[in-house]
Amino acid sequence: MEELKTQLKQQIIDALNLEDITPADIDNEAPLFGEGLGLDSIDALEIILVLERHHGIHISNPAEARPIFKSINALAEFVAANRK
Amino acid sequence: MAEEVSITKAYIGNTCIVSALGVGASQTYAAMLEGRSGLQFVNMPNVCETSLPIQKIADEYRHENLSRLESLMHKCVADIVEKTGIDVRSQRNVIVFATTKGNIADLTTEMPENGSRIYLYNMAMRVSQSLDFQTKPIVISNACISGVSAVIAAQRMIECGKYDNVVVVGGDEVTDFTTSGFLAFKSVSQNPCRPYDASRDGLSLGEAVAAILLTNNKMLSQGYHIAGGAMTNDANHISGPSRTGEPLAEAIRTSMAEAGAEISDVAFVNAHGTATLYNDEMESKAISLAGLSEKPINSLKPYFGHTLGASGVIEMVIGIEELRHHTLLGTLGYQSLGTPMPLNVSAQNRPVEGTCFVKTASGFGGCNASVVVMADEVDHAKNESVTDEVCTRKCHVKNGVISVDGSDVFSSHSADFSQFVREAYHAVESDAKYSIKFSKMSDLCRLGYVAMHHLLKGISYEPYDVAIVMANRSSSLEADLKHWRIFNEGEASPGAFVYTLPNIVLGEVAIRFGIKGETIFFVDNQVDTANEYAKMLLSKYPKTVVAWIEKSGDDYVFDATLYMKKQ
Numbered sequence: 001m002e003e004l005k006t007q008l009k010q011q012i013i014d015a016l017n018l019e020d021i022t023p024a025d026i027d028n029e030a031p032l033f034g035e036g037l038g039l040d041s042i043d044a045l046e047i048i049l050v051l052e053r054h055h056g057i058h059i060s061n062p063a064e065a066r067p068i069f070k071s072i073n074a075l076a077e078f079v080a081a082n083r084k
Numbered sequence: 085m086a087e088e089v090s091i092t093k094a095y096i097g098n099t100c101i102v103s104a105l106g107v108g109a110s111q112t113y114a115a116m117l118e119g120r121s122g123l124q125f126v127n128m129p130n131v132c133e134t135s136l137p138i139q140k141i142a143d144e145y146r147h148e149n150l151s152r153l154e155s156l157m158h159k160c161v162a163d164i165v166e167k168t169g170i171d172v173r174s175q176r177n178v179i180v181f182a183t184t185k186g187n188i189a190d191l192t193t194e195m196p197e198n199g200s201r202i203y204l205y206n207m208a209m210r211v212s213q214s215l216d217f218q219t220k221p222i223v224i225s226n227a228c229i230s231g232v233s234a235v236i237a238a239q240r241m242i243e244c245g246k247y248d249n250v251v252v253v254g255g256d257e258v259t260d261f262t263t264s265g266f267l268a269f270k271s272v273s274q275n276p277c278r279p280y281d282a283s284r285d286g287l288s289l290g291e292a293v294a295a296i297l298l299t300n301n302k303m304l305s306q307g308y309h310i311a312g313g314a315m316t317n318d319a320n321h322i323s324g325p326s327r328t329g330e331p332l333a334e335a336i337r338t339s340m341a342e343a344g345a346e347i348s349d350v351a352f353v354n355a356h357g358t359a360t361l362y363n364d365e366m367e368s369k370a371i372s373l374a375g376l377s378e379k380p381i382n383s384l385k386p387y388f389g390h391t392l393g394a395s396g397v398i399e400m401v402i403g404i405e406e407l408r409h410h411t412l413l414g415t416l417g418y419q420s421l422g423t424p425m426p427l428n429v430s431a432q433n434r435p436v437e438g439t440c441f442v443k444t445a446s447g448f449g450g451c452n453a454s455v456v457v458m459a460d461e462v463d464h465a466k467n468e469s470v471t472d473e474v475c476t477r478k479c480h481v482k483n484g485v486i487s488v489d490g491s492d493v494f495s496s497h498s499a500d501f502s503q504f505v506r507e508a509y510h511a512v513e514s515d516a517k518y519s520i521k522f523s524k525m526s527d528l529c530r531l532g533y534v535a536m537h538h539l540l541k542g543i544s545y546e547p548y549d550v551a552i553v554m555a556n557r558s559s560s561l562e563a564d565l566k567h568w569r570i571f572n573e574g575e576a577s578p579g580a581f582v583y584t585l586p587n588i589v590l591g592e593v594a595i596r597f598g599i600k601g602e603t604i605f606f607v608d609n610q611v612d613t614a615n616e617y618a619k620m621l622l623s624k625y626p627k628t629v630v631a632w633i634e635k636s637g638d639d640y641v642f643d644a645t646l647y648m649k650k651q
Contacts (some may be wrong), residue, residue: 045578
């Protein structure tokens, strides 16, 4: 699971082109959006693409994906349960 | 010393449309009255496995030396010139082009050559010269409000006496480039779009070209004029609309005040109505804040799709027909209201009464626009205060050095753009929350972001008191190439696509500095038109910024003037 979390962080950093940030800078508990990492709705779409591309998980309605973007922990649990 | 002068009006002289529903306003309007839509299911195998409802136009107007889009623009302008007899060779007549992506269908993964028609200014010059116009064309690329922005700019150019006749032509094609981007945003519906409806699930794309002649010659008037126009910026998000609708409401209120229009004068509102969840929500809030909830409202997107640069122009042309015939076309596909605030929408055509209508648009970069089209029999005299007491501040960025009013305020260890801009960023911004936003920006946006810090340093203003005009030659070409490369490697990225509109830099700047006045982007070969336009805004805004902002390969330059009216 820890490995998956680090992998997801790196994939998000690459997809969003986040210079100056390493996986260690992202807190597993912190919200990805709003006050935490400060990501926005465009980033959510990019992360959905990461899930499709690297984990074979297809999400058609971005609004449904909101809960899994709560934190890296929530995202990793979702990926572990749904990846193909 | 401010004084009041009476100004001439921008009359609507003639119009032309080329859409899937016909050629010309009357033919198109007649088809729409019968409830016909131009949307048809089209296969775009490179971007989508399923067919999509799209308005495509037939290739019957190919001019031998022009691209497909240029030929359609040529056709629309030529039609107006022929009907009105305006002198194309006069220095007092000009064409204003409204487009988001122009000839983007020609884009490869290589940087186009200087003379390429992919450059929007070259495209405009080709069309303008093919019609024998002698004046420099004007190009406005302001995302989804390009068409309405161009009409407002043309109105101002007529009112201030710069031109006698301005032909505004708006056009964009449906291409893999644009469609892949909207699909990446998950904002395209699999079915014909259903604005304001509870079950709406996205927009439909379309292509069209439309033109309107604005003239100071009342003899050419078709009975209507542009009585008021205003633009605002949400200063909230580069792609998501405002949560409150207040900036669009402010644009509506300002345009109505300029027109001298009361709510009781308004026959109807023709809104943007893209049928995305958030756009339509925002519009319902704005319409409510502007006190227009009870007015009949429609969206024409179910007839044409979202025609991008053409949308504001084509919808205004049809709006004029609706006002003339006292009939508001139904919003096809509408069944039940799905917006947080009430709107008076109907799927059926309805009779309407009033002397004017309000046309609105909103788009990426947080921009909003509103225009009031009024019958000529309502003859409010228009006055404008003029002032020549202005002071300026200038900011210049080149070769790793930022200077303000001639004094260097920052200099980088390197003239290399990426190193320079990062150093410049860290010199002005220590708050980590901006760092991620900055790292995601296109280079054009980064340049504008750091330079505006210095231009606005220590200047105080209210959000709606500042307008920003920007211009360059390459539009968003570097971001275009990036989006296209990513798409060709696999799948389009929404984060890359959003920067394929040059006015996003205006959105980024508006957000960072809390500026909610007009933001408008010109594509040109030099800064003169933008500068003249910025001066026209001095009668409306206490402070106006005009900036030439270019980032192309190793070359970058930012050259701005802040005009401040003396109190």
